[in-house]
Amino acid sequence: MESTLETKASRPTETREVDSIVIRFSGDSGDGMQLTGMQFTDTAALLGQDLSTFPEFPAEIRAPAGTIAGVSGFQVHFGSKEIFTPGDQYDVLVAMNSAALKNDLHRLKRGGVIIVNIAGFDSKNLKLAGYPEGSVSPLEDNTLDEYTVYKIDVTKHTKEALKDSALGMKEIERCKNMFVLGVLFWMFDKSMEFTLKFLDEKFGKKPDILSGNITALKSGWNYGDNTEIFTIRYKTAAAKLPAGIYRNIAGNQSTAIGIIAAAEKAGLPVFLGSYPITPASDILHELSKYKANGVKTFQAEDEIAAICTAIGASYAGLLGVTTTSGPGLALKSEAMSLAMILEIPLLIIDVQRGGPSTGLPTKTEQSDLLFALHGRHGESPLPIIAASTPADCFDAVYEAVTISIEHMVPVIFLSDGYIANGSEPWRFPTEDMLKPINTMFLTENNNPGGKFLPYKRDNRGVRPWVKPGTKGLEHRIGGLEKQNETGNVSYDSANHELMIKLRAEKVAKIADRIPLLKTDSGPEKGKVLVLGWGSTYGAIKTVMNELHAEGYADVSHAHLRHMNPFPKNLGELLHGFDKILIPEMNCGQLLQLIRAKYLIPAIGYSKVQGLPFDTDEIKTKVLEVYNSK
Amino acid sequence: METTTLEPTAPVKLTAKDFTSDQEVKWCPGCGDYSILKQVQTVLPDFVTEKEKVVFISGIGCSSRFPYYMSTYGMHSIHGRATAIASGVKAANPDLTVWVVGGDGDLLSIGGNHFIHMLRRNPNIKLMLFNNQIYGLTKGQYSPTSPKGTVAKSTPYGSVDEPFNPAELALGAKAGFFARTLDRDPKHMQAMLARANAHKGTALIEIYQNCPVFNDAAFFIFTEKETKKEEALFLEQGKPLVFGAGDSKGIKLDGFKPVIVDLTTGASKDDLWIHDETDKTKAFLLAGFADNLETHFPRPFGVYYRSERACIEDDMAAQIDAAKAKRGKTALNKILSGDKTWTIV
Numbered sequence: 001m002e003s004t005l006e007t008k009a010s011r012p013t014e015t016r017e018v019d020s021i022v023i024r025f026s027g028d029s030g031d032g033m034q035l036t037g038m039q040f041t042d043t044a045a046l047l048g049q050d051l052s053t054f055p056e057f058p059a060e061i062r063a064p065a066g067t068i069a070g071v072s073g074f075q076v077h078f079g080s081k082e083i084f085t086p087g088d089q090y091d092v093l094v095a096m097n098s099a100a101l102k103n104d105l106h107r108l109k110r111g112g113v114i115i116v117n118i119a120g121f122d123s124k125n126l127k128l129a130g131y132p133e134g135s136v137s138p139l140e141d142n143t144l145d146e147y148t149v150y151k152i153d154v155t156k157h158t159k160e161a162l163k164d165s166a167l168g169m170k171e172i173e174r175c176k177n178m179f180v181l182g183v184l185f186w187m188f189d190k191s192m193e194f195t196l197k198f199l200d201e202k203f204g205k206k207p208d209i210l211s212g213n214i215t216a217l218k219s220g221w222n223y224g225d226n227t228e229i230f231t232i233r234y235k236t237a238a239a240k241l242p243a244g245i246y247r248n249i250a251g252n253q254s255t256a257i258g259i260i261a262a263a264e265k266a267g268l269p270v271f272l273g274s275y276p277i278t279p280a281s282d283i284l285h286e287l288s289k290y291k292a293n294g295v296k297t298f299q300a301e302d303e304i305a306a307i308c309t310a311i312g313a314s315y316a317g318l319l320g321v322t323t324t325s326g327p328g329l330a331l332k333s334e335a336m337s338l339a340m341i342l343e344i345p346l347l348i349i350d351v352q353r354g355g356p357s358t359g360l361p362t363k364t365e366q367s368d369l370l371f372a373l374h375g376r377h378g379e380s381p382l383p384i385i386a387a388s389t390p391a392d393c394f395d396a397v398y399e400a401v402t403i404s405i406e407h408m409v410p411v412i413f414l415s416d417g418y419i420a421n422g423s424e425p426w427r428f429p430t431e432d433m434l435k436p437i438n439t440m441f442l443t444e445n446n447n448p449g450g451k452f453l454p455y456k457r458d459n460r461g462v463r464p465w466v467k468p469g470t471k472g473l474e475h476r477i478g479g480l481e482k483q484n485e486t487g488n489v490s491y492d493s494a495n496h497e498l499m500i501k502l503r504a505e506k507v508a509k510i511a512d513r514i515p516l517l518k519t520d521s522g523p524e525k526g527k528v529l530v531l532g533w534g535s536t537y538g539a540i541k542t543v544m545n546e547l548h549a550e551g552y553a554d555v556s557h558a559h560l561r562h563m564n565p566f567p568k569n570l571g572e573l574l575h576g577f578d579k580i581l582i583p584e585m586n587c588g589q590l591l592q593l594i595r596a597k598y599l600i601p602a603i604g605y606s607k608v609q610g611l612p613f614d615t616d617e618i619k620t621k622v623l624e625v626y627n628s629k
Numbered sequence: 630m631e632t633t634t635l636e637p638t639a640p641v642k643l644t645a646k647d648f649t650s651d652q653e654v655k656w657c658p659g660c661g662d663y664s665i666l667k668q669v670q671t672v673l674p675d676f677v678t679e680k681e682k683v684v685f686i687s688g689i690g691c692s693s694r695f696p697y698y699m700s701t702y703g704m705h706s707i708h709g710r711a712t713a714i715a716s717g718v719k720a721a722n723p724d725l726t727v728w729v730v731g732g733d734g735d736l737l738s739i740g741g742n743h744f745i746h747m748l749r750r751n752p753n754i755k756l757m758l759f760n761n762q763i764y765g766l767t768k769g770q771y772s773p774t775s776p777k778g779t780v781a782k783s784t785p786y787g788s789v790d791e792p793f794n795p796a797e798l799a800l801g802a803k804a805g806f807f808a809r810t811l812d813r814d815p816k817h818m819q820a821m822l823a824r825a826n827a828h829k830g831t832a833l834i835e836i837y838q839n840c841p842v843f844n845d846a847a848f849f850i851f852t853e854k855e856t857k858k859e860e861a862l863f864l865e866q867g868k869p870l871v872f873g874a875g876d877s878k879g880i881k882l883d884g885f886k887p888v889i890v891d892l893t894t895g896a897s898k899d900d901l902w903i904h905d906e907t908d909k910t911k912a913f914l915l916a917g918f919a920d921n922l923e924t925h926f927p928r929p930f931g932v933y934y935r936s937e938r939a940c941i942e943d944d945m946a947a948q949i950d951a952a953k954a955k956r957g958k959t960a961l962n963k964i965l966s967g968d969k970t971w972t973i974v
Contacts (some may be wrong), residue, residue, distance in 0.1 A: 046969060304743075315714070316723065
């Protein structure tokens with residue numbers, strides 16, 4: 001990506017027009033960097049800029065202050081052009097202490113801007129950040145010669161600005177992130193209005209804290225305006241996005257909203273059985289706010305109880321949902337098989353993170369695909385839907401619920417830490433734009449003159465849903481193999497094989513309703529197809545835009561949402577290309593499926609570092625495949 | 630003007646047969662489960678008028694086949710999870726009458742976690758613990774209620790772990806109702822089922838159930854003529870604790886220490902411990918009888934403890950009602966748009 005910041009100014013406070021900027025807010029876990037980043041992001045969003053964010057925080061809640069382990073970062077990429085990733089490198093690094101600078105400097109663009117809080121660079125902080133005893137501060141030697149460095153004693157200025165405040169020293173220190181935000185608002189010519197309103201809502205009942213934060217914010221702005229250390233201000237115009245009304249949204253939030261929307265369209269109350277786990281807990285938090293909409297949330301004693309209560313709720317006729325991440329999905333495995341053989345609707349959400357085991361709880365990965373597909377005992381296929389961006393979580397989860405209800409089958413929805421926590425502008429739909437969801441409860445005997453047949457199927461292989469409480473249709477279901485149609489326990493060997501086939505066919509037939517896969521960009525036949533799934537969308541999309549602009553007309557991108565069953569034409573599409581490249585944040589899981597099913601020598605490109613792909617990485621790989629024989 | 634009110638026709642009373650499914654019952658001959666099934670089918674017509682509102686949920690084990698033999702709604706689920714699934718059913722639709730059936734292995738071992746958490750949450754569910762002190766369906770391994778030293782398939786040298794005392798476990802987990810009964814005492818079992826049914830909240834009935842194949846006669850001292858009088862103590866609210874042939878023995882409290890006294894040699898019935906189902910401290914003392922620490926006590930049967938408190942499904946529903954009353958339902962379009970939007974033209 002081209003650099004958008006110039007660092008040498010010809011005269012003081014020149015204002016430059018730029019089309020996109022990446023800022024990295026970096027500080028200690030307690031420095032409020034996530035909040036600062038979110039405020040900056042929301043402000044940019046409200047000014048109509050396209051954007052993508054990437055919060056990155058440690059697994060420890062408050063790792064020792066000042067250490068590398070405690071560094072919490074928030075990256076935002078915003079601008080007037082279309083933006084699909086949080087950016088490989090940043091133009092501006094805000095470093096609140098030595099550890100933050102040390103941790104994040106390597107991704108700052110050459111010539112980029114650094115804003116440092118020099119109070120975080122005393123000998124104690126340098127030592128905590130792992131600089132050798134007695135070494136010179138990186139602010140004093142030539143480490144930062146290639147960058148434009150603004151050294152500000154944020155701590156001192158915040159204290160001075162609040163010296164008459166009623167706040168204690170600890171609370172005053174907490175306001176320093178607002179000072180920094182004020183400086184950045186000034187530097188990027190953004191209004192403080194949104195943040196002032198936010199602070200008023202957040203601290204309205206604590207006037208001292210409210211006024212302290214406002215004073216710090218305004219002092220930061222004034223500091224930028226009055227001191228002459230800054231040579232340039234930057235302006236970004238509104239993005240030329242499709243016309244419409246937008247909001248900014250993170251993936252976990254759009255997942256939660258998608259569930260509520262789908263439930264309402266299906267005419268069913270939501271029941272969420274969940275056990276807290278990073279990075280999925282925000283869905284539980286979000287849904288628990290919607291009591292007035294009839295949403296029932298149940299914080300269970302463990303992951304198994306979480307899915308089992310949801311199974312019970314679905315059995316009783318609600319939309320049963322359970323949310324988790326990889327380790328929790330493993331614990332739910334047996335119950336998933338039960339729901340599968342019961343043939344009841346159930347939404348299982350896996351926000352993937354780095355594994356195996358506890359792995360990298362706060363980092364992202366796409367390594368649960370094969371587990372979602374195969375991680376159950378017995379022959380137990382389930383549909384799998386994967387979301388590709390924060391906003392896409394809404395559409396993807398809406399479809400997952402639709403399939404689950406209309407096909408009487410548990411559906412696994414895959415998201416990951418990257419899109420769950422990241423955010424982007426969303427041209428949200430209105431209620432009337434949402435497709436209807438057809439919920440059908442059977443209330444009359446489907447076998448007139450005979451006994452009710454709970455496992456009698458329609459032409460899609462779907463059995464009826466009967467709510468307990470329905471008179472005359474009392475019946476028993478369970479995990480033991482069932483006799484076809486009657487649902488009575490049956491150990492008959494031929495019947496078992498038949499039932500396995502019928503259940504698998506039902507899932508396979510879902511392909512009839514799935515749209516055929518088209519390329520996201522590039523021709524339907526060509527030299528290289530980049531086949532992606534899930535959260536790699538933004539990085540691949542960015543690379544495609546660049547490659548197409550550079551004249552690589554025979555390179556295409558297709559993106560899978562339906563991981564099981566695949567779109568019916570997937571094989572045909574793949575065979576239209578000389579080479580297939582599959583980038584994944586795992587060791588080649590989709591790659592394995594594609595090779596096995598379509599018998600083509602697809603090429604994998606894997607990254608398993610707990611981090612999303614850089615666009616540069618994918619671009620280099622695409623060109624390498626493109627140019628190879 | 631004269632008005633006539635039409636009396637609603639009283640629903641026709643259901644019978645035991647109405648609760649009997651068309652499935653062949655396949656427990657071993659002589660299994661205590663037959664008696665429990667029969668008593669449940671016998672008393673349910675007294676409890677409910679609409680059998681379509683009744684749901685039986687079970688886990689895995691011999692006893693867990695129970696729902697298949699009931700002609701209500703039912704689910705035979707997975708090992709240990711019946712309590713969790715039932716909690717979901719009840720929270721989803723509090724109008725349903727939900728019963729859970731499980732064995733000692735199912736509820737106390739693999740399902741121990743869900744068992745204690747259901748008790749503390751107190752959904753209005755009736756919970757029948759079929760305790761036969763052995764694993765039946767897996768063919769005879771010791772269970773978490775088998776006495777220490779039990780020689781079974783997996784413990785040829787005797788089990789080395791201390792068993793659970795189900796009453797203590799349940800009371801410790803805040804059970805609002807605990808009763809113990811016996812498969813071979815149909816009358817008492819029916820009475821306990823009625824008491825459990827009348828209790829609003831999770832009602833746990835531990836049923837001593839004979840496994841004739843793998844642990845035969847484990848509870849015969851409490852059921853057979855020769856020993857029953859000496860070994861079993863039947864609790865009645867407001868009555869003194871009396872047992873033994875011809876009610877010859879009683880139990881009194883010396884502070885918090887239960888003491889057996891002989892009523893034939895001068896001890897007075899007036900000095901005995903009067904059973905009070907609402908006294909949790911005494912319920913714990915009764916639970917301790919099974920451990921026979923210093924004295925050999927008779928085993929208490931009946932309602933140890935009952936205390937009604939809020940049920941989780943009611944509290945969940947009340948929160949929803951309060952939120953609806955206070956804020957009203959948020960329109961879907963409002964949820965979709967959120968608070969902060971901008972327009973691009």
